Amino acid sequence: MFKMDSHIHSEYSSDSNSKIDDILKKANKENINIISISDHDTVDGTSEVMRKTRNTDILAIPSIEISSSKGHILGFGCEEKIPKDLPPQETIDRIHDLGGLAIIPHPYCFYRHGLLCKSDNEKLKIDAIETKNARFIVGYCNRKARKLSIKKNLPALGASDSHYWKFVGDCYSLIDCEKDIDSVLKAILKGKVKACGKGTSNILLSKYLLEKNLLKKFK
Numbered sequence: 583m584f585k586m587d588s589h590i591h592s593e594y595s596s597d598s599n600s601k602i603d604d605i606l607k608k609a610n611k612e613n614i615n616i617i618s619i620s621d622h623d624t625v626d627g628t629s630e631v632m633r634k635t636r637n638t639d640i641l642a643i644p645s646i647e648i649s650s651s652k653g654h655i656l657g658f659g660c661e662e663k664i665p666k667d668l669p670p671q672e673t674i675d676r677i678h679d680l681g682g683l684a685i686i687p688h689p690y691c692f693y694r695h696g697l698l699c700k701s702d703n704e705k706l707k708i709d710a711i712e713t714k715n716a717r718f719i720v721g722y723c724n725r726k727a728r729k730l731s732i733k734k735n736l737p738a739l740g741a742s743d744s745h746y747w748k749f750v751g752d753c754y755s756l757i758d759c760e761k762d763i764d765s766v767l768k769a770i771l772k773g774k775v776k777a778c779g780k781g782t783s784n785i786l787l788s789k790y791l792l793e794k795n796l797l798k799k800f801k
Contacts, residue, residue: 586616586755586766586775588645588658589687589712589741594619594627595647597745602630604747609640612751616766618645620656620687623666632661641761647687648673653697656685658709659767670701674708683709683767687743689730690723691715703730710770714740714777716752717787728777737770740777748786753779 590605591598602619609617617640619627628644635642646657649666650673657664657673659682664673674684689698689711697706713728731738740753756776759769769775 583756583758584615586757587614587742587751588618589620589743591745592619592627594624595621600747608747608750614751616641618643620645620647622647625663652700654695656687658683658685686711688715690726710737712741713738714753716742716782737773737775738777740779749782752782
């Protein structure tokens with residue numbers, strides 16, 4: 583079993599300042615074996631982390647968080663950029679065409695572009711969903727996602743959704759697989775994953791957001 587954080591943001595996302603090197607240091611500290619840089623509408627971060635983890639103990643899975651017309655979708659396993667603002671199923675089709683998995687992050691969070699707030703899950707070919715997003719560990723959003731994963735037998739993932747490197751690994755998945763990209767994707771599809779972890783501290787999150795806004799103000 584390996585520990586995997588499948589949803590991390592780097593400085594290539596407009597709402598994050600995290601350097602790839604800092605993310606990797608924190609992943610090592612938390613004994614995270616598999617990570618994905620899932621930046622908003624770009625694969626620049628995932629390209630960098632895959633270069634930097636060659637011949638290391640950490641396996642990097644390519645990924646991108648795509649802004650579809652109805653909400654966010656992770657193209658997990660995708661190394662190519664997928665255009666934003668496409669209809670959800672077209673976005674999912676493009677992910678599948680690239681050999682990736684369509685994973686829905688924070689699916690019911692209306693103020694963070696949760697896809698299932700506006701889209702009918704019955705009409706979408708979803709591969710997996712986040713049921714433990716570290717930003718909402720005790721909230722309604724995660725509980726509703728967990729209920730859907732049980733009802734539809736959808737693989738359930740945990741992820742930090744970290745926009746600040748110190749929060750990497752707050753939530754994660756335990757995954758039963760070999761340590762290679764193909765095996766990780768197959769293990770998720772087979773449901774050989776378990777969502778684990780704790781919520782990111784609201785105090786630390788508020789401190790980070792305050793410091794970030796002050797830094798932006800005085801730049």
